[in-house]
Amino acid sequence: MPLFKDYALIGRFFISGGFSTLAYIALSICLNHYFPIGMIYNHVIAYALCIPLSYILQSRYAFRYTGSHYKASGKFMVLTVVGFLTGVVITCCVDAYNVHYVVGTFLVAVLIPVMNYVVMKIWVFSMPESRMGR
Secondary structure, three states, X not given: OHHHHHHHHHHHHXXXXXXXXXXXXXXXXXXXXXXXXXXXXXXXXXXXXXXXXXXXXXXXHHOOOOOOHHHHHHHHHHHHHHHHHHHHHHHHHHHHOOOOHHHHHHHHHHHHHHHHHXXXXXHHOOXXXXXXXX
């Protein structure tokens, strides 16, 4: 039943990632609305505040990771930095073209999770098949 395990993993990933993404969206929109210091600054704050929540949900719930959290958290931070920089590029482009900040927020919220799933599955939380998805 490897196919079912993949679908279950994808489902758990989207539930936990969706929760983190909704937290990011809410924080980003609130920060941009109440503290109009610039979309980029508010993106940084919202993104940073969601990192611990995302790691806990992805490692424990989605991937049910039982390996070394020391190793996985380091890899997760590398992925987070790459995702963060991708988000900064997106928000800079949105800012440069005077597109509403909500559009940028949703672009970040869609593109980053797709990249994260692939990298988490093959690198961050990879472990032998016999231990994955219990």
